[in-house]
Amino acid sequence: MNxxxxxxxxxxxxxxxxxxxxxxxxxxxxxxxxxxxxxxxxEVPYGWQKFALIYFEKIETILNDHNAKDYLRITEVxxxxxxxxxxxxxxxxxxxxxxxxxxDIDRLFATLEKESWKLCIxxxxxxxxxxxxxxxxVCGKCKEVIERLYPNVTVTPKS
Numbered sequence: 649m650n651x652x653x654x655x656x657x658x659x660x661x662x663x664x665x666x667x668x669x670x671x672x673x674x675x676x677x678x679x680x681x682x683x684x685x686x687x688x689x690x691e692v693p694y695g696w697q698k699f700a701l702i703y704f705e706k707i708e709t710i711l712n713d714h715n716a717k718d719y720l721r722i723t724e725v726x727x728x729x730x731x732x733x734x735x736x737x738x739x740x741x742x743x744x745x746x747x748x749x750x751x752d753i754d755r756l757f758a759t760l761e762k763e764s765w766k767l768c769i770x771x772x773x774x775x776x777x778x779x780x781x782x783x784x785x786v787c788g789k790c791k792e793v794i795e796r797l798y799p800n801v802t803v804t805p806k807s
Contacts, residue, residue, distance in 0.1 A: 661685065664684075664685065668686070671687055674705075674708070675705065676708075676717055676718070677704075677708070677711070677720040677736075688734075689704070691725035692732060693727050693769045694769075694770065695767060695768045695769045695770045695772040695773075696767060696769060696772065698772055699763070699764065699767055699772060700732065700760060703757070703759070703760040706756055707753050710749050710753055714749045716749070719738050719739060719740055720737075720753070721737055721738075721739050722734060722736045723735045723736060723737060727784065729783050730778060731761050732760060732761055732764035734760065738750060764785075767785065768785060768787035769784045769785055769786065770786060770787075770793075771787060771790055773787035773790075776788060776791075776806060777791045777803050777804060777805055777806060778803070778804060778805075778806045779794065779802065779803050780801075780802040780804055781802065782801075786803065791803045
């Protein structure tokens with residue numbers, strides 16, 4: 649790698665770190681590690697990121713309203729069976745505070761998982777199709793791209 653490429657890489661990483669710090673300041677439970685090169689939002693498939701961010705902001709509002717900013721920790725984010733799965737736990741939380749606001753957060757995560765199935769995993773448009781071998785929801789445009797790039801993948805209307 650020559651000097652120009654190293655400089656470009658440095659500024660690219662610097663921009664990512666700067667943006668991630670800004671995001672984590674707004675929504676602390678998205679912090680993955682101390683170097684800020686990735687956040688939990690980066691683990692969300694691209695087509696679902698804007699949608700997930702709306703729910704993350706709602707969850708952060710609930711945490712702030714109950715002075716529980718440091719209580720929520722995400723432990724894993726992945727796509728499974730065509731839905732967004734987010735595994736999390738509550739830490740530093742006295743038992744007597746296990747109440748309605750925690751149930752509200754649980755409900756928001758459950759709704760996020762359920763509703764993600766309705767959106768294209770690649771672009772975020774309404775998903776009308778699904779791949780059959782590795783179940784993922786896709787829209788009409790992304791269906792065409794998948795069929796062109798991966799002729800052995802079967803894409804059918806969602807049931």
